[in-house]
Amino acid sequence: MNFRTRMSDAILLLFALLAIAYPVAGFDLLQKPETKVADLTFAGPNFEGAETQGVMAQAEGLQLLDPSMTSTYTSPVIEAPIPFNVLFPQWIADIPAGTGMSIAVRTGTENGRWGDWYPVEENHDWTRPEDPDVVGTMITVSAEDIVHRYVQYSIGFSRYDGQATPLLKELHFTFIDSTAGPTMEEMVAQQQALDASQAQTFAAEGVAPNKFAKPAVISRQVWCTDPDCNYSDGLAYEPVTHLILHHTVSSNSSSDWPAVVRAIWKFHTYSRGWGDIGYNYLADRNGVIYEGHLGGDDVIGTHASAANRGSMALSLIGTFTLPDDSPPGIQPPQPMLEAAANLFAWKADQKGINVYDAGRLPNMTWGLPKLMGHRDVYGGTNTECPGEQAYRLLPWLRDAVAQRLGYQSPYVYIDETSSNFKRSNNSWHEGPAGCGNNGHSFYTWSVTDPNASTNWGEWTLAVPVEGVYEIEVYAPYCTTGRSETDGARYTVTHANGSSNVTISHNDKVGLWMSLGEFPLRADGSSKLRLTDLTSTDEGRGVWFDAVRLRLVGGSVPQTPTITTQQPTADLWLTNRTVAFNWLVGNGGGVERTWLQVATDPGFTNLVLDLNWAGLVQTFTQTFTQDFGELYWRVVVKTATTQIVAPPSKFAIDATGPVTAVHGYYILGWNGQQVVAWGGQDNLSGIATYKVEYREAGDASWTTWLANTAATTATFTPPNPALVYEFRSQGIDHLGNAEPAHAAADLNTLQAKPLPHAIMMPVIMK
Template sequence: MNTRTRKFDAILLLFALLAIAYPVAGSGLFQPPETRVADMTFAGPNFEGAEAQGIMAQVEGLQLQDPSLTSSYTSPVIEAPIPFNALFPQWIADVPAGTGMSIAVRTGTENGRWSDWYPVEENHDWTRPEDPDVVGTMITVSAEDIVHRYVQYSIGFSRYDGQATPLLKELHFTFIDSTAGPTMGEMVAQQQALDASQPRTFAAEGVAPNKFAKPAVISRQVWCTDPDCNYSNGLEYEPVTHLILHHTVSSNSSSDWPAVVRAIWKFHTYSRGWGDIGYNYLADRNGVIYEGHLGGDDVIGTHASAANRGSMALSLIGTFTLPDDSPPGIQPPQPMLEAAANLFAWKADQKGINVYDAGRLPNMTWGLPKLMGHRDVYGGTNTECPGEQAYRLLPWLRDAVAQRLGYQSPYVYIDETSSNFKRSNNSWHEGPAGCGNNGHSYYTWSVTDPNASTNWGEWTLAVPQEGVYKLEVYAPYCTTGRSETDGARYIVTHANGSSTVTISHDDNIGLWMSLGEFPLRADGSGKLRLTDLTSTDDGRGVWFDAVRLRRTDGALPPQMPTITPEQPTADLWLTNRTIAFNWLVGNGGGVERTWLQVATDPGFTNMVVDLNWAGLVQTYTHTFTQDFAELYWRVVVKTATTQVVASPSKFAIDTTGPVTAVHGYYILGWNGKQVVAWGGQDNLSGIANYKIEYRAADEANWTTWLASTAATTAMFTPPNPALVYEFRSQGVDHLGNAEPAHAVADLNTLQAKPLPHAIMLPVIMK
């Protein structure tokens, strides 16, 4: 049997199990009375007992009394107008920046048993930007009590010295009693009766037999007890392209989840004036799914502002923030998660939604993930919905949907949190509240000055097999207070070299952007690099998030040979004219001919060696007939389709010593001092030092006077002024090549030249 057909058959099995778990109270279709609602408002001086403890009530509302900086107020016990199982706080307040206001509520029974104090936070799902008031956390009665009769609230204010006081203008409570409805067992019986009278088929679901069947859903006809549930006016439709996960920010324990759904419907429909429950579907902790907004497929709900049109919303009943958050939350139970995966899989299959992709909605100019949390609509700010513990499970939920549909993504994804991404050790920003693909992203600010560029990131394009791949990058829609760069400059290193692609993050924010198709090896040599340097703007967002690759049908081009010169190394001076040339050729299997070329200029217009061989050659020894102060060598290889020329490498040959001589002997007329002068030349590596020797004219052996000197003059004192002395020099170059010792003297003291004037001394001493 087709697995998708079995999913459709599982609907009846789920209802059968629910019928066992929730016994039916009676026979026939149960018709309960309507849900009841009542309101209480506290404003101005009528805040109960608010004159105490540094807080005062005035016409404007409840506020701190000078000079108090912090204070709290707890109201008297208040009897509600009706017994209630759900309480919805709402308020209007001015809370200046840097000040604080907190609200807590507890509820009690007729016999005086009280709940814990429950911190009330803003419910962003239920507060629209145009609303004058703020909707707080929905408070539900504990499972064992069913309904409560009393309420008590506590207000806390805080500010710094010199600041204005927070002002609570109005506090409003909506009490709802939605307990007068069918039990779960009764609803299951009614749903079974409805399904039996209207058999559910693939045709009725509007899907083909090979599609994923819609999971079991408790219809509005069953759970809603109010005649207004069946209105038909004002419905709008838009094909669904996106799936959004919410949470109701309500109690995580209840004995009557349908009553919670009815309470939400009553509050959304009447108290908020939305005309219906905002979500398309809701799911309780047992995995039971409830139909939400009336209208069926593609109906537009009220749950995510501009993202309402084109989306389907599922709200998890409860609070799924972190345990230490206010209010504290839990992790969504597994039956609830399985229900979410089944519902989203059905809709994704029906509408062809790729839950790993992103796209634009009709009323939005930026892109959003196809399966997302409510907070993603606002770029990670404005709301924590669906709670951190649910939001962290979105990657699991996407995988679970794909597994149910047998979908295997053709893409290889490389996250910026993986080992295949590295970045500079500089200051980085991260997307707010987990904003980014799979709950994370990095960003920095663009610069146009190369000297100010500090941030870079590099992805290793690890592909499972070599081939041509389409490369896409993602820049998430995240609220940072600034726009994005128009000049993100990506450098792709691939099998044919490197390519630079510049793309606008601002024009494509929230979308996957194609950089093109590139040949890649499976050895990790492919790289993608992005920096903060642009040529378009300063101080705008540059995003470093996931990248993905999809292999195309393009054939990988032949691998280009690479040439690495090894010996002689660059700028090397050699003292031997017989030289062993060595080079390494990578990817050399297709080389048909190899050239070795040596020239006296980098343009190779005056070549002294030009040899070639058939096939691949990687070494050759050559003997030169002379020394060279400057030579360049390179290797050229040719394949059937291309020719590769290596970059030239410079070297030189110097095998001979310098030519030097002692050329002057001077006597200074004013003091009788004697000066010896010498010099020479070496047109290759240059003279490093001189050795100067002397001897008496009648002696055979030479005496070293200066063993190693870079000077070219020195004062000489004859050992015996009555004798004639001879001099000779020997030069050594920078490679250690020594000049042959002179067989005869260069000069003797009989050749002395008198210098009667001191002004000539600097000429000698140069």
């Protein structure tokens, strides 16, 4: 089958069906009716209907009056500046802890027919942490109407006796009329022509198709009618490794879905100032997919903060929360789900994404599922997106993508919700908002006292055939208010006995972590056990989530296996006394054990070379200096063979930086006094500085700047007539602090005047 035929089969099927339903009318491709937008703002005393019982509009805004504990304010009917089909509420409010504020909005037609009151909640997709205001639920007019002309809002306040009042400082409505645009049949005709032309171009250029063709997509040049739709300044790119599902938190019924997409584009682009629609793609309830952010493959959108770079976002148009939630949602219709599966399958095929795996994004320090919901980005509690009813379908969506691609996972998964997992009958925590592999996880808090250890879990490893398997465990990134343990202690029961493996959940949270390779039998005897007992920390998260197995050898070997445990790979240590721990499987025949440490991976420059008769699995060594790069390995010898473990890299940095305040300058053109400091740390590097000052002759110092990465700052002497002294202290990236300087580094008598024509000196440190 040639490329053009595959494009026609996969991309134009939906359009062909739509064309049957909609006879194509003529449409001028140059006709670009512009989407209209208008705004209304209520603030301070100008809230409509300024006073009602228990609520008063004052200079600060709308608030409860004493002694009211609850009250609801309903505005008069307000005529919008323009007819509108979409309304975006935004607000600025102070809501003290223990108090509450609710917003509801309804819209009406020119002839007085009103829609239902719609509860307005924060839209986390469209509210960034740095924004001064909150964006609320997008409200679209009912499916039977084209536009509405009137709006009315209701504000509910609540508090407990003696508490401060919640305060609504500002309420802002953005009205959009995006109804002026091509009809669906006109868009189908345009898109068919564009796709046919593109297919011919690809065929002529010899572009190889993906194994899984891109599904039908309504492109921007078809649905977007604004002249600025092709504005391409500021586009940035990053190869896509992750797929993120969103929902728009809007009405689930509409008579014109392309108009809804145009309204979202207008709001994101202008009202929020993002320059474009945030999502890479959108899908409506009929399964029609719309191109979102301009730029094509790998363009970086605006939809998930630090997770924007390296991800592709699909937003389901509508609200998919639970029916009893506010606002209430529905389950995504099947055509919408099929469209999502097709789009994600195309991208997974194009980029080689394993939708069952996890990995780090460029701007993230923790791991995330390769196919996830928006809420997964920040651990489950930052947002409900894509809504619970859509989020629960993520396992189905991963399977649907894999089935479309014919992907057969090399792993066997054992989930903590299956019959192959059992746990102690104690108090357990569960990952918030479904956080965890396939929407669930258990966790508890670490303890160091064996007498306080109560929580344990055990997986029966579902081994399909006897052999050597790599065992991997998963600790999800979930918001719990604490970090994860550095000492999760697993016990593997395998064909040659049992082995203990200690790993850090904290180092690779959100990623699959290998425990090593073990000989396993397929008779139900292979087990994995984890408890809350550690030797490293107290009160940190110990995670009991899915585990997985991968066959790496066809038979159970009797030769020894070596698993290096501590120090873990790429670990920076801040103590020169290092405890080396390793695990030798099938170690009964070991005659001699070696421990080697070198400054190079080839072990030509050894700094430690020890050996013992028989089997040894631990040793502690105190080094006399720091090392920026060390490698260690273990060698064991039996009567018939010698096994060498792969080298593991680590480093030692137990010394703080060396810094100094080295300059005090008076700028001739404005009289400002500038202090300069710097230093060096040849290992982990300087992270921050602390700069202190004092009056000359004083014994005590005053902190001027703390935890700063800057190396210059303007100093305003508390008393210009006095002499001030300065000293600095550096802290490296591992937390090693430079000892406090006994004497001052510099004082204001050493000031250097800089005339207008001389720039500040650039001093490289």
